[in-house]
Amino acid sequence: MSKEFDVVVIGAGPGGYIAAIRAAQLGKTVACIEKWKNPAGALKLGGTCLNMGCIPSKALLASSEEFENAAKHLGDHGISVSDVKLDVSKMLARKDGIVEKMTKGIEFLFRKNKITWLKGHGKFTGRNDAGVQIEVSGEGETEVVTAKNVIIATGSKARHLPNIPVDNKLIADNEGALSFDSVPKKLAVIGAGVIGLELGSVWRRLGADVTVLEALPQFLGAADEALAKEAAKQFKKQGLDIHLGVRIGEVKTTDNGVSIAYTDNAGNAQTLDADRLIVSIGRVPNTDNLGLDAIGLAADERGFIPVDDHCATKVPNVYAIGDVVRGPMLAHKAEDEGVAVAEIIDGQKPHIDYNCIPWVIYTEPEIAWVGKTEQQLKAEGREYKTGQFPMMANGRALGIGKAEGFVKMIADAKTDEILGVHVISADASDLIAEAVVAMEFKAASEDIGRICHPHPSLSEVMREAALAVDKRALNM
Ligand code: NAI
Numbered sequence: 001m002s003k004e005f006d007v008v009v010i011g012a013g014p015g016g017y018i019a020a021i022r023a024a025q026l027g028k029t030v031a032c033i034e035k036w037k038n039p040a041g042a043l044k045l046g047g048t049c050l051n052m053g054c055i056p057s058k059a060l061l062a063s064s065e066e067f068e069n070a071a072k073h074l075g076d077h078g079i080s081v082s083d084v085k086l087d088v089s090k091m092l093a094r095k096d097g098i099v100e101k102m103t104k105g106i107e108f109l110f111r112k113n114k115i116t117w118l119k120g121h122g123k124f125t126g127r128n129d130a131g132v133q134i135e136v137s138g139e140g141e142t143e144v145v146t147a148k149n150v151i152i153a154t155g156s157k158a159r160h161l162p163n164i165p166v167d168n169k170l171i172a173d174n175e176g177a178l179s180f181d182s183v184p185k186k187l188a189v190i191g192a193g194v195i196g197l198e199l200g201s202v203w204r205r206l207g208a209d210v211t212v213l214e215a216l217p218q219f220l221g222a223a224d225e226a227l228a229k230e231a232a233k234q235f236k237k238q239g240l241d242i243h244l245g246v247r248i249g250e251v252k253t254t255d256n257g258v259s260i261a262y263t264d265n266a267g268n269a270q271t272l273d274a275d276r277l278i279v280s281i282g283r284v285p286n287t288d289n290l291g292l293d294a295i296g297l298a299a300d301e302r303g304f305i306p307v308d309d310h311c312a313t314k315v316p317n318v319y320a321i322g323d324v325v326r327g328p329m330l331a332h333k334a335e336d337e338g339v340a341v342a343e344i345i346d347g348q349k350p351h352i353d354y355n356c357i358p359w360v361i362y363t364e365p366e367i368a369w370v371g372k373t374e375q376q377l378k379a380e381g382r383e384y385k386t387g388q389f390p391m392m393a394n395g396r397a398l399g400i401g402k403a404e405g406f407v408k409m410i411a412d413a414k415t416d417e418i419l420g421v422h423v424i425s426a427d428a429s430d431l432i433a434e435a436v437v438a439m440e441f442k443a444a445s446e447d448i449g450r451i452c453h454p455h456p457s458l459s460e461v462m463r464e465a466a467l468a469v470d471k472r473a474l475n476m
Helices: 014-025 047-052 054-077 088-112 194-205 225-238 331-345 374-380 395-399 428-440 445-450 460-469
Strands: 003-010 030-034 116-119 121-128 131-137 143-152 156-158 186-190 209-213 241-243 247-254 257-263 269-274 276-279 283-285 318-320 359-361 366-371 384-390 406-412 418-425
Touching: 003 014, 003 116, 003 131, 003 331, 014 030, 014 047, 014 088, 014 143, 014 331, 047 054, 047 088, 054 088, 054 194, 088 116, 143 331, 186 194, 186 257, 186 269, 194 209, 194 225, 194 276, 194 359, 209 269, 225 241, 225 366, 225 374, 225 406, 225 418, 257 276, 318 331, 359 428, 366 428, 374 384, 374 418, 384 460, 406 445, 406 460, 418 428, 418 460, 428 445, 428 460, 445 460
Parallel strands: 003 030, 003 143, 030 116, 143 318, 186 209, 186 276, 209 241
Antiparallel strands: 121 131, 131 143, 156 283, 247 257, 257 269, 359 366, 366 418, 384 406, 406 418
């Protein structure tokens, strides 16, 4: 007889493992199917986020920031260091150690919550009165389990350009770009999105000469224009060479590296020679070999699994969350959907306000926003007012030597409800959390303006931006 579970989750990334934990907390019997192997061949939980995404990239961002600080900025504090050297293998080992700790942590959480880890590839084989049948194969004996409820959380993989094979050495996606064994002298990046900017920044700080080629004519099109403009200015100052509106032609690997032919925004043919190339042009959902048709499901033309506002597919008791469904490909969005679906299975009525999901780009300065951009509100014809306050006028920002950027708040012209908050500054990823809370509670800009903020702290800039909405910032 096949094993039966109340809930089977396919995929143990941040969407899947959180869904499994929440379902177990609610008293369900839970299994989670995961097949990810690390480069040493060991099976690991955590998916892309922990193994090849958020966590390792933030480790390298921190290492490269320390290196750049030591090499360039400590002098401002009157501290002189000489002969700053980088040991790339040690830096990578530190990153791998953090990943190992985090993935082991999820194994612990699975044991603690009595979640069964089914090791291997999950594939639907059918559906009957008992539930949905899923075959788990690839590691040891193939087995079939029955699930009363299924949560598909299979995530996404890097999109590659046609005819440009990624070997993760010379030409890398996010995976290879997290493990270059030396600092390339010249690094080319195709795609000025989140991964291109974050990993481009890592290798630039470590000494690479980085050129980014972006197809769209506009930089960071999804961000508020003021933020995108400031980011472009800061990145240029740092030496990131970003070319917009390009069309990529032939990419050849040579004895010395990679040669990228492209047409620039004026229509001129150009060639970029580099030691290495990162291809970061978006991601595609993982729906290969899932056996969706065996239960009457199909991915749409872009590979996403169609779901309603509550992550339910058209098949009863089968849900899908995270990168494999509509919406931003963000770990925290997947987590929230995982919790919500586990609670729906439990008979609860949770709700996710997708307008309150924050975006973060971990560059220096960091970029973060929540809610609507000014251009979106303009297009909607909504009347709004804005307040902006520079980090430069904040004592703490000056003290830590990170006075670039600003906070911009947008509020409804009549009701003063906060409609969007846009931050470019040090620690923007943490500062934005206050704005998320405010928007979830439908706060007015006046509310933030009246709340006591610790002094001296970067968070005071949030308050000043709120006061600036009413043209009464105090320190400007
Ligand atoms: P992205 O969607 O952020 O950016 C891809 C960029 O490549 C776009 O600007 C696009 O216009 C450009 N592009 C597409 N085709 C191109 C071509 N043929 N030639 C030149 N440029 C081209 O995708 P990215 O950076 O690969 O990241 C993938 C996903 O991972 C994103 O959805 C992102 O949200 C997520 N992610 C989130 C992070 C975070 O929250 N901090 C960190 C890293 C990834």
